[in-house]
Amino acid sequence: MVPPSQAAPPFVRMAAHPLRWRLLTELAGSDYRVRELTERVGEPQNLVSYHLRLLRGDGLVTSRRSSFDGRDAYYHLDLDRCAQALTATGVALHPALHLGPRPPSAMTARRPGRVRVLFLCTGNSSRSPIAEALLRHRSSDGRVEVTSAGSHPKQHIHPDAIRVLHEEYGIDIAGRRTRHLDTVADHRFDYVITLCDKVREVCPDFGDDSRLIHWSIADPATTSADQDTYPAFARVAVELDTRIRHLLSVFAATTPGG
Template identity: 70%
Template sequence: MVSSTAPAFVRMAAHPLRWRLLTELAASDYRVRELVDRLGHPQNLISYHLRLLRGAGLVTAHRSSFDARDSYYHLDLERCAQALTAAGAALHPALRLDPAPPSATTADPPVRPRVLFACTGNSARSPVAEALLRHRTSGHVEAASAGSHPKPHLHPNAVRVLREHYGIDIAGQRPRHLDTVAHHRFDHLISLCDKVREVRPEFGDQPRPIHWSIPDPAASNDNDQASYPAFRHMAADIDTRIRYLLPVLSHVTNTEVQP
């Protein structure tokens, strides 16, 4: 017997305000007050619907590393993909399809997107993101990274996690300052830590700002061996976000070159 009750995801996403929250968080991580400004609704109403989305497992939240009084909200796109697939199967067996994993195309796009990843030290999160984006696109996207206060060297666990889990070697790379790329043109500026988001440089061509609120894996433990699991988790999180970024890069590029 077919259930007359709509799947949980459909019921959750059907509310106009919750759909707008999902849409905003699909593009970037945000704080509550930023969502209030973007959507034009009172904070208590925004917080209420965010709480419902968190209860459904679609949205997560964690304290900002810049200001612990704030929290950043993040949309779990993989959970959304699974929920959409389940909703399709509930409607008709022919719609019981596995979600296609986001992946890069092998052909060169008409215009190569340029993406800059920024964090504070440019020693872990941003160089890992740069390397993974370049790896996932086979060089068809121009990726760079820099930091507001670059460290002298890459963190050894960042080098290790890329080598052991992705077959990527960045041992010869050195952190660099955001000032060194300030005059370059980028299509997307992606900040990966909450601190650098507050001080990211201005670019003349106004790249699309995106924020991925990812905790510093080195802050979990001063011992490299003990902190390595945090680096694995960080790299996996970034890799998932990058896989879902690829269709966005492709879509924007193809749209911009249309006559």
């Protein structure tokens, strides 16, 4: 029997399984439903579901019911949790292997040219304008060109989207207008990121050069009319900011179409 002090750390044991590692690598790039993961890894759905359940139990993967079809669920890899687990794994092997945070300046320094990013949601009033503003804020060196649109845009940006960006991040989007998906359908983008499950179903083809990514994020504006929606907007902004930080690392390491 291996003494507890010599046993492999939990992340190593969890990720060492070949199928679980494939699921982790697929979910590192986008949120997916079970049937999509089944197709991507070429394994039976019951086997994929079993290993997803183990990853969820370990806290590496989360799931959320689809807003397009409540019978479906989207699975999401918690990259921050993975980073913490990898750091603990390195320290368990040797203290010198502690992984520190990556310097923000390194995230875009290697990227030649500009990266064009499109965020999409249904109303272009909550999630996508927040994502657009946060990515522009995080990539203020001008290497990223970002816009957002909606399949059925609302007339105005939600007041709490404007408020959370101003109060929590010092970003002013007051006066910004919503944009229809049709106005950007013939543009070229390196990354097209859908933020709601409904718009993913109607997202047009932007060509082979565009990388399609899905982030399944609940609409913060769906809170009951008699409830304060600001806390929901604050949570969504934190989730988007976290995902955007990881996206910037992808920009630093890859090239469009690579």
